[in-house]
Amino acid sequence: MTPVELILLGRALLKIGEQALPEPAGGRTGGERAVVVVMSDIYAHDGTTVTEVARRTGLPQSAVSGAVARLRTAGSVLASPDPADRRRQLLHRNPELTARRREVAAADIAPALTAALAEPTPAALTETLAALETLNRHLTPAPF
Missing domain, CATH: 1.10.10.10 (Winged helix-like DNA-binding domain superfamily/Winged helix DNA-binding domain)
Structure with missing residues (x-):
């Protein structure tokens, strides 16, 4: 993965996260x-x-x-x-x-993630969720 690909992936993840956020009152x-x-x-x-x-x-x-x-x-x-x-x-x-x-x-991220997947199959969703859990465990602090 190149730095540019990493930046673009980060942008895609930001958009998915924003879409998954429940709408505030x-x-x-x-x-x-x-x-x-x-x-x-x-x-x-x-x-x-x-x-x-x-x-x-x-x-x-x-x-x-x-x-x-x-x-x-x-x-x-x-x-x-x-x-x-x-x-x-x-x-x-x-x-x-x-x-x-x-x-x-x-909040469940699965609907927003499914909408963003190139191939929105149950297997692709499961694999992507597992990859995100791994990245989260290694790269981010707990927000709450």
């Missing part, structure tokens, strides 16, 4: 990728700030602020005043498993 608003990236960064860096998330992720601060607002509304992220600078908010993972996090964690 109020419908899709776009920016799901940014929300997932921001949430995972906050979960990995408890007590972080919007500025720090933007620096680490490379996302524009406005995109991070929008994602944080959505995550706070959904209850997935909590904020508290920064004792060193009361104007800033420190962001934290909500230790409670919210309804939205439960919904996303329980």
Whole structure:
């Protein structure tokens, strides 16, 4: 596999993931990728700030602020005043498993994956799901 093929595969997987996400209350608003990236960064860096998330992720601060607002509304992220600078908010993972996090964690990717397969057979789906589980085990941290 070449670097270009890997990048293209990553893009295809992102699209499948977005299609598999259950629609949030109020419908899709776009920016799901940014929300997932921001949430995972906050979960990995408890007590972080919007500025720090933007620096680490490379996302524009406005995109991070929008994602944080959505995550706070959904209850997935909590904020508290920064004792060193009361104007800033420190962001934290909500230790409670919210309804939205439960919904996303329980979502079935099989329909979106089947739609993306060149040959959407049960055998191809099983093989692809197994390959994705292997990649997930070796390459990604737990998001929830």
